[in-house]
Amino acid sequence: MAVINMEKVNKNLINEVIEAGKLVLGESVVSSIKACYQCGTCTGSCPSGRRTAYRTRKVLRKVLLGLDDVLDTDDIWYCTTCYTCYERCPRDVKITEIIKTLRNVAAKKGNMDLSHRKTASYVLRFGHAVPANKQVVELRGKLGLPAKSPTAQFSEKDLEEVRTLIKELEFDKLIAFDWEKMDLKE
Numbered sequence: 001m002a003v004i005n006m007e008k009v010n011k012n013l014i015n016e017v018i019e020a021g022k023l024v025l026g027e028s029v030v031s032s033i034k035a036c037y038q039c040g041t042c043t044g045s046c047p048s049g050r051r052t053a054y055r056t057r058k059v060l061r062k063v064l065l066g067l068d069d070v071l072d073t074d075d076i077w078y079c080t081t082c083y084t085c086y087e088r089c090p091r092d093v094k095i096t097e098i099i100k101t102l103r104n105v106a107a108k109k110g111n112m113d114l115s116h117r118k119t120a121s122y123v124l125r126f127g128h129a130v131p132a133n134k135q136v137v138e139l140r141g142k143l144g145l146p147a148k149s150p151t152a153q154f155s156e157k158d159l160e161e162v163r164t165l166i167k168e169l170e171f172d173k174l175i176a177f178d179w180e181k182m183d184l185k186e
Contacts, residue, residue: 004065009065010066010067010068013066014063014064014066016105017101017102018030018031020104021101021104029097032091032092032093033060033063033094035092036057036060036064036091036093038060039057039091040057041085041088041089042093043056043057043058045085046079046084047080048078048079048080052078053075053078054078054079056079056099058075059076059099060095060098071105071106072106072111076102077112077113077115081099082096083096107174112174112175117176117184120177121175121177121183124163124166124175124182125183126152126159127152127153127155127162128152128153131153132148132149132153
C-alpha cells in the first residue's frame with residue numbers, strides 16, 4: 001500500500017460502516033471488522049480474486065485505516081458473496097456482510113456498479129432480478145409446470161406492490177431509474 005495522506009483519512013469511516021450495518025445485521029456482525037489482523041486468508045480464498053484485481057484484505061485494510069476511497073472503487077462490487085472468506089477467517093470477521101454494508105454505504109453516496117444497477121432495474125421492470133424469459137416459460141411447460149410461475153412477474157397487482165415499495169424506499173432514485181423509459185437513466 002502506498003504512503004497514506006493523513007488529510008484524506010476519514011477517522012470516522014469504520015464507525016459509519018458499523019452504524020450503516022448494525023440495524024440490519026447487528027452491531028457485533030459489522031464491528032467484527034475490528035478483529036481483522038490482515039492475515040490474508042480471505043484474499044487467498046477468494047474466487048473473484050483469482051480472476052480480477054479484487055483483494056478482500058486490501059478492502060478491509062482501507063476501511064480500518066479510514067480510506068474512504070474504498071467506496072469509490074469497483075473493488076467492493078467484485079465480491080460474489082460466496083461466503084468463502086467468511087467461512088475461513090480465523091478471526092471470525094463477517095467479511096461478506098461487511099462488503100455488503102460497504103456497498104450500501106457506497107450506493108447511498110452515488111457509487112453503484114452499472115451491472116448491479118441493471119440487475120436492480122429488472123426488479124422495477126419485472127418484479128424479479130432474474131426474470132423468466134421465453135425459454136424458461138417454454139421449459140416450464142415441457143416439465144409439466146405452469147408456463148408462468150405465480151410470481152410478481154406475471155401478476156400486475158403484485159408487480160404494482162413491488163413498484164410502490166420501491167418508490168416509497170426511493171430505490172428508483174438510488175439506481176437512477178427512468179419510469180417513462182422503464183430503464184436506467186443515461
